Amino acid sequence: MTNQNVVISDANSGIGMTIKVASLFSPPAPKPTAAPGKYITISRRQFLKKLETCGGGARINAWVDSMRASSPTHKSPASLAEIEDSNHSWILHHPSALGMFEEIINASQGKQIVVFLDYDGTLSPIVDDPDRAFMTNEMRDAVRDVAKFFPTAIVSGRCRAKGNQAVLFQPAKDFLPMMDEVYKVLLEKTKSTPGAKVENNKFCLSVHFRCVDEKIWTDLAEQVRLVLKEYPKLRLTQGRKVLEIRPTIKWDKGKALEFLLESLGKPPKFFPTPTVVNSANDRFVGVLYSNPFSGFCPLGYANSNDVFPVYIGDDRTDEDAFKVLLLVLLTCLDKLLSSRMPFLTHICMTNHQVLRKRGQGSGILVSKVPKETDASYSLQEPREASTSICYFACPSHHLLYSSDILRMVGDRFVHFEFQVMYFLQRLVEWKQLKLRGH
Numbered sequence: 001m002t003n004q005n006v007v008i009s010d011a012n013s014g015i016g017m018t019i020k021v022a023s024l025f026s027p028p029a030p031k032p033t034a035a036p037g038k039y040i041t042i043s044r045r046q047f048l049k050k051l052e053t054c055g056g057g058a059r060i061n062a063w064v065d066s067m068r069a070s071s072p073t074h075k076s077p078a079s080l081a082e083i084e085d086s087n088h089s090w091i092l093h094h095p096s097a098l099g100m101f102e103e104i105i106n107a108s109q110g111k112q113i114v115v116f117l118d119y120d121g122t123l124s125p126i127v128d129d130p131d132r133a134f135m136t137n138e139m140r141d142a143v144r145d146v147a148k149f150f151p152t153a154i155v156s157g158r159c160r161a162k163g164n165q166a167v168l169f170q171p172a173k174d175f176l177p178m179m180d181e182v183y184k185v186l187l188e189k190t191k192s193t194p195g196a197k198v199e200n201n202k203f204c205l206s207v208h209f210r211c212v213d214e215k216i217w218t219d220l221a222e223q224v225r226l227v228l229k230e231y232p233k234l235r236l237t238q239g240r241k242v243l244e245i246r247p248t249i250k251w252d253k254g255k256a257l258e259f260l261l262e263s264l265g266k267p268p269k270f271f272p273t274p275t276v277v278n279s280a281n282d283r284f285v286g287v288l289y290s291n292p293f294s295g296f297c298p299l300g301y302a303n304s305n306d307v308f309p310v311y312i313g314d315d316r317t318d319e320d321a322f323k324v325l326l327l328v329l330l331t332c333l334d335k336l337l338s339s340r341m342p343f344l345t346h347i348c349m350t351n352h353q354v355l356r357k358r359g360q361g362s363g364i365l366v367s368k369v370p371k372e373t374d375a376s377y378s379l380q381e382p383r384e385a386s387t388s389i390c391y392f393a394c395p396s397h398h399l400l401y402s403s404d405i406l407r408m409v410g411d412r413f414v415h416f417e418f419q420v421m422y423f424l425q426r427l428v429e430w431k432q433l434k435l436r437g438h
């Protein structure tokens with residue numbers, strides 16, 4: 001398989017395109033606060049409303065709470081009974097994608113599975129230094145393999161300079177001078193905060209809190225807020241111990257997913273032939289396409305029944321993509337039901353079981369703690385350096401996942417940090433068997 005950089009421009013629209021910007025522009029969607037390890041029941045919409053109405057100080061607290069909820073520290077765990085209670089109810093709504101593998105495959109029947117993968121926290125473990133977030137060799141092999149059999153894309157907010165990838169869509173290029181300017185200002189303003197790191201992802205600036213003492217998170221967030229105040233065309237979102245500054249344009253991982261799905265059906269000249277996109281240091285960052293167009297569909301896939309997207313991600317930004325999968329489902333259900341039994345539409349639209357049975361795609365949240373999510377399934381994430389030992393020792397971990405996994409793989413117990421990799425390997429095994437006529 002060849003490794004190559006791919007730069008493509010859309011002759012019709014004249015727009016330069018890069019998928020690397022895919023995750024960059026989601027609307028602010030802060031996560032609600034929860035006791036560490038506890039499932040959050042307050043809805044995101046309620047939380048957003050609260051955020052909109054609160055003043056500067058409360059806003060900062062909300063950002064900080066949201067970052068904590070995205071990557072809980074487990075420093076002061078809630079009571080075991082409470083944790084197990086919330087874990088249990090969460091896993092019922094978001095069962096393990098490994099345990100439900102057969103169901104996912106059944107739902108995809110007759111459709112082309114297309115795989116979308118987030119990078120940080122999904123393919124690579126979360127580490128203190130963003131420049132050292134590498135995939136393991138095993139994970140890299142699993143991604144390469146899955147890309148041999150399925151159209152596969154890595155959708156990440158990382159900048160192109162940090163990996164070679166297909167350049168397909170760049171909706172925010174007019175913002176680049178402003179982003180550069182704000183990057184310099186942020187560097188200057190945060191340089192006195194020990195542990196703070198500002199990352200320039202070109203279309204997104206990330207201010208990292210992971211190595212900053214939690215006691216001064218609020219001060220650092222306030223510094224960021226003051227900088228942002230001068231740039232009304234930029235906005236702020238929260239991730240895992242990170243505040244992200246993005247242009248206020250309508251582009252997020254959900255839009256990227258729709259764009260990619262539609263693009264899948266475009267004529268072949270629009271896309272590279274089998275391509276694995278690899279970074280110079282062999283770190284897989286960016287969009288990866290491999291042999292995506294065998295069985296080419298002449299129409300866009302997004303609104304057809306021919307494609308079954310499987311999206312795996314761990315962060316707030318991935319929720320926009322999970323929502324798209326749900327929206328596709330809702331639209332289809334709505335059409336289906338409103339013609340015959342309109343009164344049933346509402347009931348069915350709130351029932352995840354029914355949505356999944358429609359087989360329009362699967363959102364899989366990678367997390368080791370319950371989180372509010374629009375994903376249908378869950379997987380445990382790769383080991384997070386600072387918290388894994390503590391969490392691994394927690395019996396609720398056993399309650400959450402082991403029965404699912406054991407049921408599925410028998411005696412091949414899958415350690416939690418290998419779950420994403422194992423899921424990808426299962427996809428490949430299934431496809432190979434299918435190709436052999438089993």
Ligand SMILES: O=P(O)(O)OC[C@H]1O[C@H](O[C@H]2O[C@H](CO)[C@@H](O)[C@H](O)[C@H]2O)[C@H](O)[C@@H](O)[C@@H]1O
Binds near residue numbers: 023121126240317
């Ligand atoms: O939108 P994404 O592609 O999911 O990017 C979100 C951020 O990912 C990276 O940060 C995260 O991973 C780091 C390395 O493990 C970790 O140190 C950090 O705490 C995490 O938030 C990336 O470095 C950021 O620029 C992205 O905003």
